[in-house]
Amino acid sequence: MEKKGKFVRMSLVEFTGWLNANRFDRQIGVIQNHHTYIPGYAHFKGNNHIALCESMERSHLERGFAEIAQNLTVFPDGDVVLCRSFNTIPAGIKGANQNGLCIENLGNFDLGGDVMSDAQRKAIVTVNARLLMRFGLPCDTDHVVYHHWWDLNSGQRTNGSGNTKTCPGTAFFGGNSVAAAQAGFLPLIAAAMGAATNPPAPPQAQFQGEVNTPSLRIRDKPGVDGTQLGAVANGALLAIYEVRNGWYRIHPTAQRWVSGRYVIKRE
Ligand SMILES: [Zn+2]
Numbered sequence: 001m002e003k004k005g006k007f008v009r010m011s012l013v014e015f016t017g018w019l020n021a022n023r024f025d026r027q028i029g030v031i032q033n034h035h036t037y038i039p040g041y042a043h044f045k046g047n048n049h050i051a052l053c054e055s056m057e058r059s060h061l062e063r064g065f066a067e068i069a070q071n072l073t074v075f076p077d078g079d080v081v082l083c084r085s086f087n088t089i090p091a092g093i094k095g096a097n098q099n100g101l102c103i104e105n106l107g108n109f110d111l112g113g114d115v116m117s118d119a120q121r122k123a124i125v126t127v128n129a130r131l132l133m134r135f136g137l138p139c140d141t142d143h144v145v146y147h148h149w150w151d152l153n154s155g156q157r158t159n160g161s162g163n164t165k166t167c168p169g170t171a172f173f174g175g176n177s178v179a180a181a182q183a184g185f186l187p188l189i190a191a192a193m194g195a196a197t198n199p200p201a202p203p204q205a206q207f208q209g210e211v212n213t214p215s216l217r218i219r220d221k222p223g224v225d226g227t228q229l230g231a232v233a234n235g236a237l238l239a240i241y242e243v244r245n246g247w248y249r250i251h252p253t254a255q256r257w258v259s260g261r262y263v264i265k266r267e
Contacts, residue, residue: 007050008082012126015080019134024086028135029099031128031144032092034070035168036106041076041114044106049073049081052106057083065091070104074127078119093147095155101131109169121173125185129192139190141178148176203252205239209263222247222257229256238263 002009010018039052057068068083069091075081084090084102092102105124107114128144137143147167151158158164159178170176174184214234219226222244232238232250238258242249247257 002050004050004054006083006085007053009049010080010082012078012080012123015127016130018082019130022086026087026089027099028086028101028131029137029143030096030101031131031137032090032096032100032102032147033124033128033144033168033172034092034102034104034147035109035172036073036104037108037110037113037167037169039106040108041106044076046077049075049079053081053083056104060091070102072101072103072127074103074105074120074123076106076114076117076120078117078123080123080127093145093150094152095150095157096145101135103127105168105172107169109172110166111169111171113169113171116172124173125188125192128189129196132189133193133196139186139193141181141186144181144186144189146172146176146181149178203241205241205252206243207240208266209238209240209248209260210266211236211238211258211262212264213262216258216262218250219257220255222249224259226257232258237266 001014036056039055043052053068053073060067060069071084071086071090073081073083086101089097090100090102091097092100105120107116107120109116132139132143148164149157149159151162151164153163160176166176168176173188174180211232211234215231217228218230218232220229238248238250240248240250241252243260246260248260248263250256250258
Protein backbone atom coordinates (compact mmCIF):
# COMPACT_ATOMS: atom_id res chain seq x y z
CA MET A 1 0.00 0.00 0.00
CA GLU A 2 1.31 3.45 -0.99
CA LYS A 3 -0.38 6.71 -0.01
CA LYS A 4 0.01 10.27 -1.22
CA GLY A 5 -2.75 12.72 -0.32
CA LYS A 6 -6.06 11.14 -1.32
CA PHE A 7 -4.39 8.71 -3.72
CA VAL A 8 -3.94 5.23 -2.32
CA ARG A 9 -2.25 2.53 -4.36
CA MET A 10 -3.30 -1.01 -3.44
CA SER A 11 -2.80 -4.56 -4.61
CA LEU A 12 -5.95 -6.46 -5.56
CA VAL A 13 -5.96 -8.21 -2.19
CA GLU A 14 -5.58 -4.91 -0.34
CA PHE A 15 -8.36 -3.39 -2.44
CA THR A 16 -10.74 -6.25 -1.61
CA GLY A 17 -9.99 -5.85 2.09
CA TRP A 18 -10.45 -2.08 1.91
CA LEU A 19 -13.73 -2.43 -0.01
CA ASN A 20 -15.21 -4.83 2.49
CA ALA A 21 -13.99 -2.90 5.54
CA ASN A 22 -15.45 0.47 4.50
CA ARG A 23 -18.97 1.82 4.60
CA PHE A 24 -20.12 4.14 1.84
CA ASP A 25 -22.79 6.79 2.23
CA ARG A 26 -23.81 6.97 -1.42
CA GLN A 27 -26.06 4.61 -3.39
CA ILE A 28 -23.93 2.91 -6.05
CA GLY A 29 -25.79 1.07 -8.80
CA VAL A 30 -23.68 1.35 -11.96
CA ILE A 31 -20.06 0.34 -12.49
CA GLN A 32 -18.57 2.39 -15.32
CA ASN A 33 -15.62 1.08 -17.31
CA HIS A 34 -13.37 3.48 -19.21
CA HIS A 35 -9.91 3.51 -20.67
CA THR A 36 -7.58 6.43 -20.08
CA TYR A 37 -6.36 6.45 -23.73
CA ILE A 38 -3.66 8.90 -22.61
CA PRO A 39 -1.74 8.12 -20.43
CA GLY A 40 -1.22 4.68 -21.95
CA TYR A 41 1.20 1.81 -21.53
CA ALA A 42 4.12 3.89 -22.82
CA HIS A 43 3.73 6.28 -19.87
CA PHE A 44 3.59 3.58 -17.21
CA LYS A 45 7.02 2.86 -15.74
CA GLY A 46 6.03 0.26 -13.15
CA ASN A 47 6.27 2.57 -10.14
CA ASN A 48 4.64 5.83 -11.20
CA HIS A 49 1.00 4.91 -10.47
CA ILE A 50 0.30 7.89 -8.25
CA ALA A 51 2.32 10.34 -10.37
CA LEU A 52 0.14 9.38 -13.36
CA CYS A 53 -3.01 9.94 -11.28
CA GLU A 54 -1.70 13.36 -10.26
CA SER A 55 -1.07 14.26 -13.89
CA MET A 56 -4.57 13.07 -14.86
CA GLU A 57 -5.96 15.23 -12.08
CA ARG A 58 -4.09 18.27 -13.41
CA SER A 59 -5.61 17.76 -16.84
CA HIS A 60 -9.09 17.21 -15.37
CA LEU A 61 -8.76 20.45 -13.37
CA GLU A 62 -7.86 22.25 -16.58
CA ARG A 63 -11.06 20.89 -18.10
CA GLY A 64 -13.00 22.44 -15.24
CA PHE A 65 -13.59 19.39 -13.05
CA ALA A 66 -13.40 19.80 -9.29
CA GLU A 67 -10.81 17.03 -9.01
CA ILE A 68 -9.75 13.84 -10.76
CA ALA A 69 -12.81 12.46 -12.55
CA GLN A 70 -12.59 8.76 -11.68
CA ASN A 71 -13.07 6.91 -8.42
CA LEU A 72 -10.56 4.21 -9.28
CA THR A 73 -7.72 3.58 -11.73
CA VAL A 74 -6.58 0.06 -12.70
CA PHE A 75 -2.96 -0.26 -13.87
CA PRO A 76 -1.14 -2.63 -16.25
CA ASP A 77 0.58 -4.39 -13.33
CA GLY A 78 -2.78 -5.17 -11.68
CA ASP A 79 -2.52 -2.58 -8.90
CA VAL A 80 -5.33 -0.11 -8.35
CA VAL A 81 -5.27 3.49 -7.15
CA LEU A 82 -8.12 5.02 -5.21
CA CYS A 83 -8.68 8.48 -6.72
CA ARG A 84 -11.95 10.35 -6.13
CA SER A 85 -13.70 9.21 -2.93
CA PHE A 86 -16.35 6.51 -3.46
CA ASN A 87 -18.68 8.86 -1.57
CA THR A 88 -18.34 11.50 -4.29
CA ILE A 89 -20.21 11.28 -7.62
CA PRO A 90 -17.68 10.78 -10.44
CA ALA A 91 -17.39 12.74 -13.69
CA GLY A 92 -17.37 9.62 -15.86
CA ILE A 93 -20.43 9.36 -18.12
CA LYS A 94 -22.83 12.21 -18.72
CA GLY A 95 -26.19 10.70 -17.80
CA ALA A 96 -24.85 7.87 -15.62
CA ASN A 97 -22.86 9.53 -12.87
CA GLN A 98 -25.46 10.02 -10.15
CA ASN A 99 -25.30 6.45 -8.85
CA GLY A 100 -22.18 5.55 -10.82
CA LEU A 101 -18.75 4.42 -9.82
CA CYS A 102 -16.11 5.29 -12.40
CA ILE A 103 -13.22 2.94 -13.17
CA GLU A 104 -10.50 4.21 -15.48
CA ASN A 105 -8.44 1.35 -16.88
CA LEU A 106 -5.04 2.72 -17.77
CA GLY A 107 -4.23 2.17 -21.43
CA ASN A 108 -5.49 2.71 -24.94
CA PHE A 109 -7.68 -0.29 -25.74
CA ASP A 110 -8.84 0.80 -29.17
CA LEU A 111 -7.85 -1.66 -31.93
CA GLY A 112 -4.17 -1.19 -32.68
CA GLY A 113 -3.51 0.43 -29.30
CA ASP A 114 -2.07 -1.15 -26.16
CA VAL A 115 -2.28 -4.92 -25.73
CA MET A 116 -3.80 -5.47 -22.30
CA SER A 117 -1.51 -7.36 -19.91
CA ASP A 118 -2.76 -10.51 -18.19
CA ALA A 119 -2.34 -8.81 -14.80
CA GLN A 120 -4.52 -5.87 -15.79
CA ARG A 121 -7.08 -8.17 -17.39
CA LYS A 122 -7.40 -10.11 -14.17
CA ALA A 123 -7.50 -6.92 -12.10
CA ILE A 124 -10.27 -5.35 -14.20
CA VAL A 125 -12.38 -8.51 -13.95
CA THR A 126 -11.74 -8.87 -10.22
CA VAL A 127 -12.45 -5.21 -9.44
CA ASN A 128 -15.76 -5.33 -11.32
CA ALA A 129 -16.70 -8.59 -9.59
CA ARG A 130 -15.84 -7.27 -6.14
CA LEU A 131 -17.75 -4.04 -6.69
CA LEU A 132 -20.88 -5.88 -7.86
CA MET A 133 -20.67 -8.15 -4.83
CA ARG A 134 -20.01 -5.29 -2.41
CA PHE A 135 -22.96 -3.25 -3.65
CA GLY A 136 -25.28 -6.22 -4.20
CA LEU A 137 -25.63 -5.71 -7.96
CA PRO A 138 -26.33 -8.33 -10.64
CA CYS A 139 -23.74 -9.03 -13.34
CA ASP A 140 -25.43 -7.59 -16.44
CA THR A 141 -25.15 -4.69 -18.88
CA ASP A 142 -27.42 -2.49 -16.76
CA HIS A 143 -24.91 -2.56 -13.91
CA VAL A 144 -21.56 -3.00 -15.68
CA VAL A 145 -21.48 -0.34 -18.38
CA TYR A 146 -19.23 1.23 -20.99
CA HIS A 147 -18.86 4.92 -21.75
CA HIS A 148 -19.54 4.13 -25.43
CA TRP A 149 -23.16 3.29 -24.64
CA TRP A 150 -24.11 6.90 -23.79
CA ASP A 151 -24.61 9.76 -26.22
CA LEU A 152 -22.19 12.55 -25.30
CA ASN A 153 -24.64 15.34 -26.16
CA SER A 154 -27.94 14.12 -24.77
CA GLY A 155 -26.63 12.02 -21.87
CA GLN A 156 -29.10 9.34 -23.00
CA ARG A 157 -28.18 5.70 -23.21
CA THR A 158 -28.11 4.73 -26.89
CA ASN A 159 -26.01 1.54 -26.63
CA GLY A 160 -23.49 3.05 -29.02
CA SER A 161 -25.41 5.06 -31.59
CA GLY A 162 -25.27 8.84 -31.86
CA ASN A 163 -22.27 10.90 -30.81
CA THR A 164 -20.24 8.57 -28.64
CA LYS A 165 -16.68 7.88 -27.53
CA THR A 166 -15.10 4.51 -28.30
CA CYS A 167 -14.22 4.27 -24.57
CA PRO A 168 -13.28 1.78 -23.02
CA GLY A 169 -11.90 0.84 -26.43
CA THR A 170 -12.91 -1.04 -29.55
CA ALA A 171 -10.69 -3.95 -28.43
CA PHE A 172 -11.65 -3.89 -24.72
CA PHE A 173 -12.35 -7.57 -23.88
CA GLY A 174 -13.25 -8.18 -27.50
CA GLY A 175 -15.09 -4.96 -28.26
CA ASN A 176 -17.04 -2.03 -26.87
CA SER A 177 -20.57 -3.01 -27.90
CA VAL A 178 -23.22 -4.35 -25.54
CA ALA A 179 -23.05 -7.71 -27.34
CA ALA A 180 -19.24 -7.80 -26.96
CA ALA A 181 -19.54 -7.10 -23.24
CA GLN A 182 -22.09 -9.89 -22.90
CA ALA A 183 -19.87 -12.30 -24.81
CA GLY A 184 -16.38 -11.37 -23.65
CA PHE A 185 -16.52 -9.47 -20.36
CA LEU A 186 -19.53 -10.35 -18.22
CA PRO A 187 -18.89 -14.12 -18.24
CA LEU A 188 -15.42 -13.49 -16.77
CA ILE A 189 -16.89 -11.27 -14.06
CA ALA A 190 -19.61 -13.80 -13.28
CA ALA A 191 -16.99 -16.54 -12.96
CA ALA A 192 -14.93 -14.37 -10.60
CA MET A 193 -18.03 -13.70 -8.49
CA GLY A 194 -18.83 -17.42 -8.39
CA ALA A 195 -15.29 -18.35 -7.40
CA ALA A 196 -15.41 -15.83 -4.56
CA THR A 197 -18.78 -16.94 -3.21
CA ASN A 198 -18.47 -20.70 -3.78
CA PRO A 199 -15.09 -21.95 -2.58
CA PRO A 200 -14.39 -25.50 -3.76
CA ALA A 201 -16.12 -28.09 -1.60
CA PRO A 202 -13.84 -29.95 0.83
CA PRO A 203 -13.04 -33.55 -0.18
CA GLN A 204 -15.62 -36.06 1.01
CA ALA A 205 -14.62 -39.14 3.00
CA GLN A 206 -15.08 -42.48 1.20
CA PHE A 207 -16.02 -44.36 4.35
CA GLN A 208 -15.40 -44.53 8.09
CA GLY A 209 -13.32 -47.02 10.01
CA GLU A 210 -12.67 -47.93 13.64
CA VAL A 211 -9.16 -48.49 14.98
CA ASN A 212 -8.71 -52.10 16.13
CA THR A 213 -5.26 -52.11 17.77
CA PRO A 214 -3.92 -50.49 20.99
CA SER A 215 -2.07 -47.74 19.13
CA LEU A 216 -2.11 -47.20 15.37
CA ARG A 217 0.76 -45.25 13.83
CA ILE A 218 0.06 -42.34 11.49
CA ARG A 219 2.68 -42.02 8.74
CA ASP A 220 3.40 -39.44 6.06
CA LYS A 221 3.31 -42.09 3.30
CA PRO A 222 1.19 -45.20 2.60
CA GLY A 223 3.84 -47.71 3.79
CA VAL A 224 5.93 -48.74 6.79
CA ASP A 225 8.83 -46.65 5.47
CA GLY A 226 6.79 -43.47 6.02
CA THR A 227 7.83 -41.16 8.85
CA GLN A 228 5.70 -41.56 11.95
CA LEU A 229 3.66 -38.42 12.64
CA GLY A 230 1.67 -39.66 15.64
CA ALA A 231 -0.77 -42.38 16.60
CA VAL A 232 -4.47 -42.99 17.12
CA ALA A 233 -5.92 -45.03 20.00
CA ASN A 234 -7.96 -48.19 19.92
CA GLY A 235 -11.62 -47.54 19.13
CA ALA A 236 -11.01 -44.19 17.42
CA LEU A 237 -13.31 -43.51 14.48
CA LEU A 238 -11.50 -42.38 11.33
CA ALA A 239 -12.74 -40.81 8.12
CA ILE A 240 -10.99 -42.44 5.15
CA TYR A 241 -10.38 -40.22 2.12
CA GLU A 242 -8.25 -42.52 -0.02
CA VAL A 243 -7.19 -46.16 -0.13
CA ARG A 244 -3.76 -47.09 -1.53
CA ASN A 245 -2.03 -50.48 -1.29
CA GLY A 246 -3.97 -51.39 1.83
CA TRP A 247 -3.25 -48.04 3.50
CA TYR A 248 -5.86 -45.42 4.38
CA ARG A 249 -5.45 -41.65 4.14
CA ILE A 250 -7.22 -40.18 7.16
CA HIS A 251 -6.91 -36.47 6.35
CA PRO A 252 -8.89 -34.65 3.60
CA THR A 253 -5.82 -32.91 2.17
CA ALA A 254 -2.67 -33.76 4.16
CA GLN A 255 -0.54 -36.91 3.73
CA ARG A 256 -1.59 -38.78 6.88
CA TRP A 257 -1.80 -42.55 6.41
CA VAL A 258 -2.56 -45.57 8.59
CA SER A 259 -2.36 -49.27 7.79
CA GLY A 260 -5.78 -50.59 6.79
CA ARG A 261 -5.01 -53.92 8.54
CA TYR A 262 -5.87 -52.38 11.89
CA VAL A 263 -9.00 -50.52 10.83
CA ILE A 264 -12.46 -52.10 10.73
CA LYS A 265 -14.60 -50.62 8.00
CA ARG A 266 -17.87 -49.08 9.22
CA GLU A 267 -20.61 -48.52 6.66
ZN1 LIG B 1 -14.63 7.09 -20.88
